Amino acid sequence: MADVNALTSSAYSQALEVIASVEPRVAEATRQELADQRASLKLIASENYASPAVLLTMGTWFSDKYAEGTVGHRFYAGCQNVDTVEALAAEHARELFGAEYAYVQPHSGIDANLTAYWAILAHRVEGPWLQNAGVKNMNDLSETEWERLRNELGNQRLLGMSLDAGGHLTHGFRPNISGKMFHQQQYGTDPETGLLDYDALAAKAREFKPLIIVAGYSAYPRRVNFAKMREIADEVGATLMVDMAHFAGLVAGKVFTGDEDPVPHAHVVTSTSHKSLRGPRGGFILATDEYAPSVDRGCPMVLGGPLSHVMAAKAVAFAEARRPEFQTYAQDIADNAKALAEGFLKRGVKLVTGGTDNHIVLLDVSSLGITGRQAESALLDSGVVTNRNSVPSDPNGAWYTSGVRLGTPALTTRGLGADEFDQVADLIVNVLKSTSPGTTSAGAPSKASYVIADGVAEKTKAAAAELMGRFPLYPGLDLS
Secondary structure: OOOHHHHHHHHHHHHHHHHHOOOHHHHHHHHHHHHHHHHOEEOOOOOOOOOHHHHHHHOOHHHHOOOOEEOOEEOOOOOHHHHHHHHHHHHHHHHHHOOOEEEOOOOOHHHHHHHHHHHHHHHHHHHHHHHHHOOOOHHHOOHHHHHHHHHHHOOOEEEEEOOOOOOOHHHOOOOOHHHHHOEEEEEOEOOOOOOEOHHHHHHHHHHHOOOEEEEEOOOOOOOOOHHHHHHHHHHHOOEEEEEOOOOHHHHHOOOOOHHHOOOOOOOEEEEEOOHHHOOOOOEEEEEOOOOHHHHOOHHHHOOOOOOHHHHHHHHHHHHHHOOHHHHHHHHHHHHHHHHHHHHHHOOOOEEHHHOOOOOEEEEEOHHHOOOHHHHHHHHHHOOEEOEEEOOOOOOOHHHHOOEEEEEOHHHHHOOOOHHHHHHHHHHHHHHHHOEEEEEOOOOOEEEEEEEEOOOHHHHHHHHHHHHHHOOOOOOOOOOO
16 A cells, blocks of 8 residues: 555646645645644644545535435435435444444534524424424414414523533523524532532522523533433423533544433533534534434425535544544543643642543642733733633633633644643743733733743744654645
8 A cells, every 4th residue: 555645646636736726825725724833733623634535525516416305316316425424424323333323514603502492492392392282294384373383492491501611602602593492591619619510500400490401511620421411401391401512532433431421411412523523614413213203304404405515524534433543542632631730730820610520620720820812912922822711700801711722632733741731831931921012002001912921932932843843733734
């Protein structure tokens, strides 16, 4: 078999030549993006590096095909090959996660959540409503009946994790469409520990009686007991939906098992296929057989034409995740997060919940006298890519924030271990302690502008580049 690195270099070099023949600036930006990613410390918890096989799968003529509908039941002719790759992606997803049903059409995590919400509404509200009305579909309803159904669909209750506690925008945040679809309330975390309080959550669920309880997170650095979440949902007659977009790789890699694996406990599970799962940018849904027919209506209920080239790439990524070495990778993600957290704690930096047992480390930088936005910007100047994030009861709100969210999946893909993550913590702490607030035009302290001590950014950027040079991204890929 030919050398894989040589094949990869040849494939990308030739592809960029073809792109450059039409728009050289796009080809150059693509080259520069690889160079930038190779040189920087990528610690954004929602990012990773897909394999060349996954990336190459997306650049095919599957991109040219419309395929609304489902496998074997399309609204366009000539979809037999799309049927093949979609069925493969769904099969790999079912086997990987031990799910009864998988739907791989969602274009993103938000699309997956919207599809899941409407599928649950269709299953729990629309279906029984139509049955009681004695009709088979909505087209048979009178205008008066249709308005009554619309009113009922639009007034269901959703209970999700609040944004500042670590939840996601799509878990009922009012500016998001999910907060407008539902009569929603939010649950938070214990104000002292920052940990989920299941008793308080259960009490709120009993009082509010939601149709849907959403579990899962985007910035909560601990594991969740999904068996307890299901008990709460069952007690109040709610559907349990889990958004595992961030930690799907830890589920696939068997780091989260038993009560911490959402798939055996939730009615519906949504996810992205990138992040810790290391696939293409996209979404997917897992569900019990009970909810499968409603989820299968995602297109055209919520989604437009599925992205066939991305579904093909999902099939490749799920196949990769079923290999034994992915379990080693997933465990390394969690181990490296602990090492990173310990590196901050021993250097006196405050962490939300005091540590981590997943892939996320959430810094509270308020004690350093800066905002999350200032910290994020100063770190970027220093070759460290992160994102600012709210902390519980954040006094700076969701824009400036008091926190910085870090994740270990991407650098773990590059091969960094505990010693290197301790070094990363040292670099970050040095930057943060060397950063101070700037001033506004009126001379008041600013929440956005900042000042870094002379030479710190340059020194850190050089150290980051040196460290990344020891763990090359896509080794053997030469585009010179």
